[in-house]
Amino acid sequence: MKYELASSTWDNAEREAIARVVESDMFTMGKNVAAFEESFAAFFGKKYAVMANSGSSANLIALASLFFRKENPLKAGDEVIVPCISWATTFHPLQQYGLKLRFVDIDLETLNYDIEKLKNAITPNTKMIVTVSILGNPCDFDAIEQLCDKHNLILFDDNCESMGGKMGGKFTGTRGLVNTFSTFFSHHISTMEGGLVLTDDKEIYNLLRAMRNHGWTRGQESDSPLFEKKEDDFFEAYRFILPGYNVRPGEMHGAIGLEQMKKLPKLVDERRKNADYFVSLFKDDKRFIIQKEIGESSWFCFTMIVRPELALERKEVLEKLREANIEHRIITGGCFLKHDVIQYYDYSVHSRENADIAHDRGWFVGNHPHDIRKEIDYLYETLKSF
Structure with a gap:
């Protein structure tokens, strides 16, 4: 599969x-x-x-x-506050217009x-x-x-x-x-x-x-x-x-x-149904932090982070996902401060600890605008062995 x-x-x-x-x-x-x-x-x-x-x-x-x-x-030269985790082109225009970025940490659950x-x-x-x-x-x-x-x-x-x-x-x-x-x-x-x-x-x-x-x-x-x-x-x-x-x-x-645009409400609704199922399977799993919903998420995907206190390494989990043909990737763009391009930025760091954890121990798997309960079951069974 x-x-x-x-x-x-x-x-x-x-x-x-x-x-x-x-x-x-x-x-x-x-x-x-x-x-x-x-x-x-x-x-x-x-x-x-x-x-x-x-x-x-x-x-x-x-x-x-x-x-x-x-x-x-x-x-x-004006200062602008940005989160440590986002996609590159959240940040690049700010640098290109000469702003000074102040990076702030994330909540590890949301x-x-x-x-x-x-x-x-x-x-x-x-x-x-x-x-x-x-x-x-x-x-x-x-x-x-x-x-x-x-x-x-x-x-x-x-x-x-x-x-x-x-x-x-x-x-x-x-x-x-x-x-x-x-x-x-x-x-x-x-x-x-x-x-x-x-x-x-x-x-x-x-x-x-x-x-x-x-x-x-x-x-x-x-x-x-x-x-x-x-x-x-x-x-x-x-x-x-x-x-x-x-x-x-x-x-x-x-x-x-x-x-x-005619389809958007239904597409989001299907993503939310999949998320309900994903959360029902993984919410009590003590190995992983899954994203805590605030308000009503439109659930782009499903994030998972190996809890930092565990000896379990992310690379072990990702190898299992690769063997099972489960596609996965870094959470958004990871912690932007870890990318080489940061050398070109004028910036300060207020806090970053949780962003580093998400970068080093996290990943996401896909969500889709149609029923993927079978795929989520497959993910659950694949990760059972750890």
Whole structure:
């Protein structure tokens, strides 16, 4: 038997959407992307959505927008608090814009911020907190929002691996000034490649649209707060106002996204059913720490950590998984401080002990948007022998 990390969420609806775009002979960003953005924003209850060609690009333009807003923009050298565990492109845009990162440890059970350590990590230089709901499991947003309000901090929510999670009845990816998502193959919905930014801020919305699209004025709303239109239409059509990028999605991505959004509630529901079964088997297992759900997780996957007090080594477990053809991988990107690229960062470390344990003794196996109880049983039987 093979237990895979991920599987497709597509059927004929997505293939027919691609065919319609091919038939239209219009492939660059247009009406399908706009319709998907509108649908995405409406589903999550936000005013504006801007699609990019990846979740990484969504993080990039979301951060860039905070540097170019008129009031209280971020500046190079500002301090931003980040969790020790996340994906690389949570961190890279922060480094590329010259911010100083302050790393804070995780709770070993939830894999999200240790809230007490987060509280103690804030300094007079802190300007922003980046939240990451690890692998579908919501952060304690009520506590984090209180910290942001108390210290006048920006909340940047990187929700790229947690679409559909909820905390206090609110979706993850809706609590920040800017909120980012990924629609990569293995994520909760897939548009081949893609990502989105959600916000309620009109200025940031227009900044996102400009930064996505060369930094020019084309595509701005008629009442955009970014610039005043000049009379020379010849020049105006190619007028650059910001140091932007080209991270536009294509029409196929938007058309696929429209079909995927129809399925999202059911896809998340199936993941949650699988999680209930996984937890029922492993919750009392004294060998492993499994992720403790906070709020309503959208359960990207199932994490397992060999308890640090045990003599059992992770390599023994992983060898057994390899022999059984059970796919597995590091938890998100592991502890980022252990990666070679950290040498290029300006950073400080408030705390990291639990992140190191998760990095050295943890892994995850796949969850899927369909019934995988047989695969979970197979995992359970495989690990029984330890």
